[in-house]
Structures are given as C-alpha cells and as structure tokens.
Amino acid sequence: MTLRSLHTRLGKFSYVHWFLLATVLVVLDYAWLAATTVVDQRGGDVLLRLQAAGRPASEQVVVVDIDQRSLEEMNAQAGSWPWPRSVHAELIDYLARQKPQAIVFDFHFNEPDIFRPEHDQLFADAVAAQSNVYLAMALADSGLGGPVAQLPASVGAQPGPAARKDARIPLLLPLVMLQYKHPEAMRGGLINYAEDSDRVGRHYYLYRERDGWRFPSMPARLARDFGWQAPSGEQYLLNWRHAWRHISYADLYQDAQREKPQRPANEFAGKVVLIGTAAPGLQDLRITPLASVYPAVDILATAIDNLRAGDWLNQPPRIVALPLVLLLLLVLTLAFRAGLNATRIALALLLFTALAWLAAWLALRQGWLLPLFAPFAFAWGFFWLCALLAYLAERAQREQAVGMFGRFLDPRVVGDLVARGEINADLNAESRDVTVLFSDIRGFTSLSETRTPQAIVSLLNRYFSTQVEIIFRHGGTLDKFIGDAIMAFWGAPVGDPDHARHAIAAAIEMSQALERFKAELTDLGQDFDIGIGLNSGPAVIGFIGSQDRLDYTAIGDTVNLASRIEGQTKGIARVLVSESTRQAAGEVFQYRDCGEHHVKGREQLVRLFEPTLQTGQTASDH
Numbered sequence: 001m002t003l004r005s006l007h008t009r010l011g012k013f014s015y016v017h018w019f020l021l022a023t024v025l026v027v028l029d030y031a032w033l034a035a036t037t038v039v040d041q042r043g044g045d046v047l048l049r050l051q052a053a054g055r056p057a058s059e060q061v062v063v064v065d066i067d068q069r070s071l072e073e074m075n076a077q078a079g080s081w082p083w084p085r086s087v088h089a090e091l092i093d094y095l096a097r098q099k100p101q102a103i104v105f106d107f108h109f110n111e112p113d114i115f116r117p118e119h120d121q122l123f124a125d126a127v128a129a130q131s132n133v134y135l136a137m138a139l140a141d142s143g144l145g146g147p148v149a150q151l152p153a154s155v156g157a158q159p160g161p162a163a164r165k166d167a168r169i170p171l172l173l174p175l176v177m178l179q180y181k182h183p184e185a186m187r188g189g190l191i192n193y194a195e196d197s198d199r200v201g202r203h204y205y206l207y208r209e210r211d212g213w214r215f216p217s218m219p220a221r222l223a224r225d226f227g228w229q230a231p232s233g234e235q236y237l238l239n240w241r242h243a244w245r246h247i248s249y250a251d252l253y254q255d256a257q258r259e260k261p262q263r264p265a266n267e268f269a270g271k272v273v274l275i276g277t278a279a280p281g282l283q284d285l286r287i288t289p290l291a292s293v294y295p296a297v298d299i300l301a302t303a304i305d306n307l308r309a310g311d312w313l314n315q316p317p318r319i320v321a322l323p324l325v326l327l328l329l330l331v332l333t334l335a336f337r338a339g340l341n342a343t344r345i346a347l348a349l350l351l352f353t354a355l356a357w358l359a360a361w362l363a364l365r366q367g368w369l370l371p372l373f374a375p376f377a378f379a380w381g382f383f384w385l386c387a388l389l390a391y392l393a394e395r396a397q398r399e400q401a402v403g404m405f406g407r408f409l410d411p412r413v414v415g416d417l418v419a420r421g422e423i424n425a426d427l428n429a430e431s432r433d434v435t436v437l438f439s440d441i442r443g444f445t446s447l448s449e450t451r452t453p454q455a456i457v458s459l460l461n462r463y464f465s466t467q468v469e470i471i472f473r474h475g476g477t478l479d480k481f482i483g484d485a486i487m488a489f490w491g492a493p494v495g496d497p498d499h500a501r502h503a504i505a506a507a508i509e510m511s512q513a514l515e516r517f518k519a520e521l522t523d524l525g526q527d528f529d530i531g532i533g534l535n536s537g538p539a540v541i542g543f544i545g546s547q548d549r550l551d552y553t554a555i556g557d558t559v560n561l562a563s564r565i566e567g568q569t570k571g572i573a574r575v576l577v578s579e580s581t582r583q584a585a586g587e588v589f590q591y592r593d594c595g596e597h598h599v600k601g602r603e604q605l606v607r608l609f610e611p612t613l614q615t616g617q618t619a620s621d622h
Helices: 003-010 015-033 037-053 068-073 085-096 117-128 175-179 218-226 249-257 296-309 318-337 342-365 373-405 411-419 444-449 453-473 499-520 557-567 579-585
Strands: 061-065 102-105 133-139 188-190 203-205 207-210 213-216 235-237 246-248 272-276 430-442 477-482 485-490 529-545 550-555 575-578 590-597 606-612
Touching: 015 318, 015 373, 037 342, 037 373, 061 249, 061 296, 068 249, 085 102, 085 117, 085 249, 085 272, 102 218, 117 133, 117 175, 133 218, 188 213, 188 218, 203 296, 213 218, 218 296, 246 249, 272 296, 318 342, 318 373, 342 373, 430 453, 430 499, 430 557, 430 579, 444 453, 453 477, 453 485, 453 499, 477 550, 485 499, 485 557, 499 529, 499 575, 499 579, 499 606, 529 557, 529 579, 550 557, 557 575, 557 606, 575 579, 579 606
Parallel strands: 061 246, 061 272, 102 133, 102 272, 133 188, 529 575
Antiparallel strands: 203 235, 207 213, 430 485, 430 529, 477 485, 529 550, 575 606, 590 606
C-alpha cells in the first residue's frame, strides 16, 4: 500500500472522527474487554521490582529451605525425597524449644506413608504437642471430596448463609492427623497459588469459597489466630521484599542431632518459621513480578509478612483511570487539530508520561498501586495515529503544492521551497512588490507562412524551453504563455528583495540566447526578433480562476504597464525597463535613456531605459 493510498483511506476521517472511535474502544476495553489490563500489570511490575529492591527481608519471618544441598546431604540419613515424616517431627521439637510464634509447613501431608506408618505417628504426635504448628491445605479444582460438615473445627472452614450442609468439596488435607486421632491438630490454611490473567502471581488469597463454605488461606488463618489486621476481599496485592532469609534445612536438622546445639538458642524466638522448598528439582516455583522462577515458599513468606506488618498494597479498580484516558485523547485531538508540531506534542506527552510514572511511584510508596500505564499506552497509540495522519496530510499537501507550483517555478527547486514551508498550496492572494516581464516574438507571422505547422510548434517549443530555463535560473516565476509571448515575474511566491535586478539579468540573458538560437537556425531571417518589457511595482499575486482550473498569476496596473512597455520595444531596443525597475535594481547595470513615450491606457509619459551589462559582467553574475 502506497502512502498516497494510505492517506486516501485514513484521510476520509478527521481527528474528531478518530477521537470518537478511540473513545468507543477505550470504553469497551475498560468496561468489558480488559485487553490493556496486561499493560497496567506489566507497568506495575516494574515499580514493584524497584520498590522491592529497597525493602530488605523482614527479621520476623524466616524460611527454612529444603534446598538442593539439604536433599544431597540428608540423603544418607533420611533417604531420597520425600523423607520420612519423623524427620520433620524432630525439626518441630527442635524449633518449638525456641518458642517461635508459628511453625508453618508449605507442602502437603495429604497421603499417609503406608510403608512407614510409625514415622507418621511420630509426626502426628509432634504436631499435636504444639499449638502453633500450621499445616498446608489446598482446594482442588475437581474431584468429589469429603463432606465439609464433618471436618474438624481446626480446619477453619466457615459456613456462609448459602452453605450446603451436604457439600462435598475436594480439599487436600493433612489426613495423617485424622489417621492418628489428632483432628484438633489439623490447623492450617490454603496455599493455593493466585495468578492474574497473564499467569503472574501478584496477589494472595485471603480465602476461597465453594458451595457457600469459606476456607481461609494460610496467611488469613495466622492473622485470625494472632490478631493481625487483614484487608477486605478475597485477595490482596502483595508488597514484595528484596529477598528472604533462607536457612538450609540440613543445617538445622544436623544441629538438632547434636547433644549441645551450636546455633543461637533464641534464633527463632517470636518469629514465624516457614518450612518449604526452593530446590529446582522439587519444582515448587512460580512466576511473580520479581522473577519468572520464584520460590513459592517466598511468596507465602511475603503474604504472611504483609498481614503481620499490615503493609499490603491497595489497588483501585481500573475504571477510575477512564477519565484520564479520555482527557489525554481529547488533548491530543485538540493539539493536532490546532496544527501544533508533532515533535512538540510528543515532547509534551513524554513529559506527562514521566510525571505519571513519578506519581505512580510516589503512590506506591504510600501503599497504592495506581493503574496509570494503560492510559498512557492508549495516549501514545493515539498520538502515533494522529502523527501518521498529520504526516500523510502534510505529504499530500506538499505533493499538491509541488504539482501546482511545478508549472510556474523551477522544478529543481520547488520541492525544497515547499519542504521549507516558503510556498504551499493554500497561499492566499496578496499584494506584493514584484517585477513583471513580458517577452514577445517579432516576425512570427512571416515565419509561419514559410514553415509547416509541425515545424512552427517544434521551433516554438525549443525557443520557449531555452527562455523558460533562463527565467527559472534567475529565480523567476513563469506566469503563462500567451500565444508566442511569455509572461513571468519575480518576487513571488518566494520573497526576493532583488527581484528587479534578477529580472533585468534574465532579460539580458534571454536576448543573448536569442542570438545563439538564430545562429543555430540560420534560416530564421532578420525579421525574427523579440521584444522584452519590464516594470516593477505592486501587484496582486495568487491563484486565480475557476474551481476546475486555477493559475498562479499576477494582476494589476504594474502588469499592464509591463505589457505596454514590451509593445514599445520595436524600433527602440530589444529590452526596455521602466524607471521604477531601474530604481529598484540600482546601478548594477548600465542604462541608455530611451526618453519618454506614450503608452496605451496612460495619460502620463513613461520614461524607458535599455539595460546593458557593465564591462566585464555576465548575466549569470546576477
């Protein structure tokens, strides 16, 4: 598709039409499509990463990591993963002696170990012996599940007004506690991963509902038991930290085996100890704003710490940004309609974009993640559309101007003049000081009697081409051909303070060119000659004519007098100029005073002069 055809298609609609279309799309997106939600999400991720870099890990939440080293070093003692649950029982006893606020497991114990039931018994007893051990649960997406009404109260399931008493919900529970008659120890919460529409985890569940029953998440269960404040709603936006303190599971287990532990006796006192895994081989990794591979245990640590510290993030609904989008589109529409430079508009939009990022950053520091990124994505998209329309319109206008003025000006320079904005297709008629030239052929009648029409046309075309080339070279504007006559002027459309000097130089060179032309065509005879008349003064310049045909021409008394002066040349001089032209050109030429003459249409006599070059000058010097 060419630029011309593209402009033809897009140019059918004005900026206002495109604004209305963009408004409809924006409203649809914010009310229903949500196609640009990902823009707000990814823009927010950038800010969340920047903020997390300045938030060190909390000292009140510690991660005991079943890392790759633990899997390797404990292989001799505990075997391959999953380890016997008695290993975790020993760790619970070791940690409990330091009186942590809570011991939280971030992996499931939903299936009994049928080959080592005695180890399950030890684990169940160790959990039941403590009142602050919390076990992981999860709500499955499918499956039959057991009757919720029969679950122990320690699970934390709460019936709502519409709860079905016969509901069977697929829950992954620590069934080992029921197996060994410790239902009161089935305390814990859901650790289901909450992902946004782009599969990135930015939120954490407070609860999940199914068949009217509400199941608390692990952070919400801790908040309820320890009196932490919690936000409203089903999810909350996480306020990330740079990195969490990880202690290798193997280091703690080995210290627990010593008669005299070497680690500090109060290392975990009053803290939330979170036991999970960041080992790549166990594949408990998720996508978050901080990384595409992020340990799920660190997500839970962040969620717990947010409720503990009360510093989770707030986020208004996207719809609150709709007025901002519409305002930006309206301002851009008005700016382009006013003809403002696209570069300046872009710089202004860039400034407002930077201010929006700054505002979003300052708001994030206050606990609010604002959806300011999609509005500016819409604004930049609309800007580039308007900039394209403006470029295509300007290009079309330039091509039109080149096409129009190419008939009157030197085609080699008209493109540059249009590009610099010195001429355009919208030039209004105006009065200018110009110098007008008329040139007419003498002896044309006798010449046409001795040649065929085809030869006459060929001769005239060669002659006109030579003379027009000279006019263009001296910066003149070709007005028209009138039979065998030429009309041209200087000083418009491009302003020229030396229009008289350039016109006289062109006239002298046109006279010289005639001699060369006659020398080449020796059969023209002595009667073939030209007369050139010049006059300077004010004239009305502009496009004049019908809607179907316009000519860029000059009209007025200055033009009429130039034509009359050309009529006086026969028998006096080949080139004659008026006194006003001589005064406007200055004394750069020599002049022969040809006296005062009567001209048609004027009562006063007109003094005429024949210009010639100074000694050593050439016409091209001017």
